[in-house]
Amino acid sequence: MNRMLRMAWMSVLLSYRVKxxxxxxxxxxxxxxxIYFELFAKAEPMAVAALMGPLISFSVISNALFGLSVQLxxxxxxxxxxxxxxxxxxxxxxxxxxxxxxxLLFMPLVVLQYALAVWWYHMPVRGSLWALWLVFSLGxxxxxxxGLVVAGVVNTLQEATVWNNLLFFALLFLTGTTLPLMELxxxxxxxxxxxxxxLMILGSAGIMLGGQGAxxxxxxxxxxxLVTVACVGLGVALFRWEKEVKTTRRNRLxxxxxxxxxxxVGLWLNYSPSFQKVNQQYLQSSMAAFNAAAKR
Amino acid sequence: xxxxxDLRKNYGKLEAVRGVSxxxxxxxxxxxxxxxxxxxxxxxxxxxxxxxxxxGTIRVCGLRPIEDAMQVRQxxxxxxxxxxxxxxxxxxxxxxLFAGFYRSPARVPELLDWVGLNHKAKTFYQxxxxxxxxxxxxxxxxxxxxxxxxLDEPTTGLDAKIRRELHDLIxxxxxxxxxxxxxxxxxxxxxxxxxxxxxMDQGTLHAIGAPRQLIADQGAGDRxxxxxxxxxxxxxxxxxxxxxxxxxxxxxxYYLRGRSGGKxxxxxxxxxxxxxxxxxEARITHNSLEDVYLSxxxxxxxx
Numbered sequence: 011m012n013r014m015l016r017m018a019w020m021s022v023l024l025s026y027r028v029k030x031x032x033x034x035x036x037x038x039x040x041x042x043x044x045i046y047f048e049l050f051a052k053a054e055p056m057a058v059a060a061l062m063g064p065l066i067s068f069s070v071i072s073n074a075l076f077g078l079s080v081q082l083x084x085x086x087x088x089x090x091x092x093x094x095x096x097x098x099x100x101x102x103x104x105x106x107x108x109x110x111x112x113x114l115l116f117m118p119l120v121v122l123q124y125a126l127a128v129w130w131y132h133m134p135v136r137g138s139l140w141a142l143w144l145v146f147s148l149g150x151x152x153x154x155x156x157g158l159v160v161a162g163v164v165n166t167l168q169e170a171t172v173w174n175n176l177l178f179f180a181l182l183f184l185t186g187t188t189l190p191l192m193e194l195x196x197x198x199x200x201x202x203x204x205x206x207x208x209l210m211i212l213g214s215a216g217i218m219l220g221g222q223g224a225x226x227x228x229x230x231x232x233x234x235x236l237v238t239v240a241c242v243g244l245g246v247a248l249f250r251w252e253k254e255v256k257t258t259r260r261n262r263l264x265x266x267x268x269x270x271x272x273x274x275v276g277l278w279l280n281y282s283p284s285f286q287k288v289n290q291q292y293l294q295s296s297m298a299a300f301n302a303a304a305k306r
Numbered sequence: 307x308x309x310x311x312d313l314r315k316n317y318g319k320l321e322a323v324r325g326v327s328x329x330x331x332x333x334x335x336x337x338x339x340x341x342x343x344x345x346x347x348x349x350x351x352x353x354x355x356x357x358x359x360x361x362g363t364i365r366v367c368g369l370r371p372i373e374d375a376m377q378v379r380q381x382x383x384x385x386x387x388x389x390x391x392x393x394x395x396x397x398x399x400x401x402x403l404f405a406g407f408y409r410s411p412a413r414v415p416e417l418l419d420w421v422g423l424n425h426k427a428k429t430f431y432q433x434x435x436x437x438x439x440x441x442x443x444x445x446x447x448x449x450x451x452x453x454x455x456x457l458d459e460p461t462t463g464l465d466a467k468i469r470r471e472l473h474d475l476i477x478x479x480x481x482x483x484x485x486x487x488x489x490x491x492x493x494x495x496x497x498x499x500x501x502x503x504x505x506m507d508q509g510t511l512h513a514i515g516a517p518r519q520l521i522a523d524q525g526a527g528d529r530x531x532x533x534x535x536x537x538x539x540x541x542x543x544x545x546x547x548x549x550x551x552x553x554x555x556x557x558x559x560y561y562l563r564g565r566s567g568g569k570x571x572x573x574x575x576x577x578x579x580x581x582x583x584x585x586x587e588a589r590i591t592h593n594s595l596e597d598v599y600l601s602x603x604x605x606x607x608x609x
Contacts, residue, residue, distance in 0.1 A: 012406070013406065013407050016403060016406045016407075017403070020395070020399065020403050023399075024392050024394050024395060027394040028394060088390045089386075089388060089389075089390045090390045090391065090392070092356065092386060092390075093386065093389055093390065093391065093446065095356060096354060096356070096379060096382075096384045096386070097379060097404055097407045097408075097450070098376050098379040098380050098407055098408065098450075099407055100376070251356075252356065252357075
């Protein structure tokens, strides 16, 4: 554990020394902050609150999923992992340190964007802040864990980019991250419940629009936790230190197991009448907020 | 400290390591001498636990590198052929980070001093020269206070002065009681540093012994390298006065071995003249590991 924390902390320090990392972690997401809230929410406080979840989801998909898998594959391709392989470090410590450092780098952005939304756009502060923190944290860790699985099954950076792009655009357009869920066809709304960003968006909407706490968001929290645990486990099992060691057919089949928690969570939420009821309620609240903003 | 028995590794159809066996006692520098592609790195990486052997047994301080990986890594230090670290990590930070992974690490200020990088402690890795990066690699190999060290071509690509400095460091490590497995394709490095040398070529370990013993086994004497305008009749040259053995090299170049280089040259010059063959170039050297290598593998180490 100590070794994992050391590596994570060093990685955080090193990231602050690389200008491009700072750009992708802070500057780029802040551009989207103003695009989302000025163009889509028209600076309307309730619409800002409704869009906070999708905005964070956008950053999480690019930072956790894309960022983490590309980092690990790059380290493997540059033979950096070999140096660690010679030290008494386990695959879990290596993988965990990357996930933790990226999380530690990302969460200040969430705090900054939330605080700025309250101060600049007068976004109402509703619900439990720690529940909101938990939902965003688990959302980040779940997407990062899927990134670990991607890093485990690809051989090269090019392959990682292809897989990441496929997942990136699917998650962007099918989860309410860019297009409001209520605007999407009914079957896509059902499909969206199989994907972690949707759970993060619905959970944060319940908290920020409905003033809920963690107790009312158990399905989202459990769903995200399940995906995180399963995919971190798979990410560790599929982890390779050496670029010469190529992925096998067995590895790809193992990676397909990552779909199991997504299927379990998706089926559970799709067949849960109580979740469906609450879900619809908050989707409608979001739409009402958007409509109010649109009329301005 | 290290025991390797009948180690084998194939990459597809290529037999990279073919039944290699050796033992490294305590306080010994064991050199694997051979050209690129001889199987040295594959052998070292299997002993380090970075690669899984197809067959054979390895023990490092009585531990198995794959099965007891975490324990083995507490007692071994390794310098890879190329070490890659983040560009923006300073030398001190790299040492401190890795020191934190071990149960009884070396003290970082002493280590910096030892590898001669005190003045570069705050310098980012990306700004270090090739020699300084090799020193960082050596420092990282030593940071866990290892009992056994693996150095994979530690001086390749370095200039003569830095190479000599690194040689001194390696000899001091032996004096501290460490066992060292060193791979190299430099004859003089093996002769200067190693207590035992394994001659390796095409995945096979042809001979093991102390450098002086290996050279003595070839017979005390000289080597005459000659280039002529026409090919020589090897059988006839072998009969010349003072010539014990003759070996062809590329083109019309030959290696002659015997007790006296001068005698061999004199008799060959007369013989070539009688044959109407012109002696273009001749060089006399004392027997060295190069000759041992040539004799065992039929090739020069650089060829």
